[in-house]
Amino acid sequence: VIHAGAGEYSARIRGRETDWCDALRRALARAQAVLERGGEALDAAQAAVAFMEDEADMFNAGRGSALCSDGSVEMSAALMRGSDRAAGAVAGIRHSRHPCAVARAVLESEQVLLIGARADEAGALAGVEQCESSYFVTDDALERLGEREQALGHATVGAVCLDAHGVLAAATSTGGISGQPPGRVGDTPIIGAGTWADRAAAVSCTGKGEAFVRSGAGRQVAALVGTGVELERAAEQALADVAAVKGDGGLIAVDISGKITMPFSTEVMPRGIWRPGRDPEVAIGARDAWSPDVPL
């Protein structure tokens, strides 16, 4: 299950729905390829996110990230595997082409969170391609920075997955909010807020990051599911809790039984599902009235 950020039905999407749906399907295909060869949930989630990090035109992660107020790029990412709660996160990444791959290197290490230049260095050591700052900065991101007085969408990307071994995983990657002060970090790399996976559920969030941190949204969904609350209700309660601290956004979640939910309080949240034996299903707005059990 993937998302590409909860936000407004803006000019970046309007009239380009087909392109967005195509890109979502291609991201799902990356995860599908991993899973169909018997791969693990964590690898599948990372593969989908890595694709979206490369896709500069639409997604706010990796190349094409939102820019800080000074025009710089600072990226965050996190991964978590539910079976053993192994987690890796990075913040303040400036040179690694795939922040989610750096988060993966952190997950494989003794650490859980690495920040700043040392995170890029760890990425380089782990073989993650390093790029000049200019690689990440797109014309579209510069344009958005100029318009930052408008409430723009937060096109963070994320993926959650349940694999054939019954293991859950979550991955999230973001460039933050257009015009944010350098040094600002949102919910994406905060394990328990923007990203969480345990034996009950895997969750990836998007939206007003500060509100998701103050709610501990990801952890809350899984904790409720762990105590027997139905996934959809747990996710709704978490979003209500985010709204209580004046935040909007959305999340995707999958539980250990394979139930899926993808609620959002914004106009749109581009999203998609792939399940064995079915074509990928994708949607953008609430008006698509999309139920996971009704293929588009």
Place this chain on the structure above:
Amino acid sequence: VIHAGAGEYSARIRGRETDWCDALRRALARAQAVLERGGEALDAAQAAVAFMEDEADMFNAGRGSALCSDGSVEMSAALMRGSDRAAGAVAGIRHSRHPCAVARAVLESEQVLLIGARADEAGALAGVEQCESSYFVTDDALERLGEREQALGHATVGAVCLDAHGVLAAATSTGGISGQPPGRVGDTPIIGAGTWADRAAAVSCTGKGEAFVRSGAGRQVAALVGTGVELERAAEQALADVAAVKGDGGLIAVDISGKITMPFSTEVMPRGIWRPGRDPEVAIGARDAWSPDVPL
């Protein structure tokens, strides 16, 4: 309620118990002064932590922080107010005398987490005293770095408070783990892990930070209390969850009814309580067999 880290009964404490207890009492006195003039829980918790940040001989926060493997100091801190879940956190602080004061400035801003040099800059703008790196590096910390092959205690400091207005707050500050790679961040500034406060409970954690992040320990204690679980049981369950991901440590917590718990799985956790009309109560090891309801 304050703590000064969960760890071993090491030479840093053994034979110096009186000094430690004195320092804990003085930290409590700072919070008491705030509360006795009708001040708020957040100010009281911050005052106790600020005292411990200055106290270089014992506490691993501010001056006297543990050193990174390259001999540098990188500090983290977080504050959270339960009534509105306002939160502020910083990581990778290198120059601000009081990292908790920078976290306070973040709490008062639109952000929740600021990292690196920009966090120090925000601190400077908010009037937090800036110091040369050498101010933070003590002989004792250099000695500990040399001995880092030994399992050393993690003397993170923290405070939780319930004020006369019925508002809960939590504060935590740390220099991390002696010999940690630069850029590594533990649980202290992760809202929901090392630091959390809501309307049910306020929690500050200490120990193997990565395990507390992978458990979402702080949020878990309060979430359980919010669903009616007794505070002591909630804290025990959170520490069991930390142990399940191979972590040890401790936490302090207070709930909205004023109940207190201070469990730890290590040899010692210097800690203390001040309550109106009583003398401050302090303890160091489990052997003190200290129940909060039995003044020392």
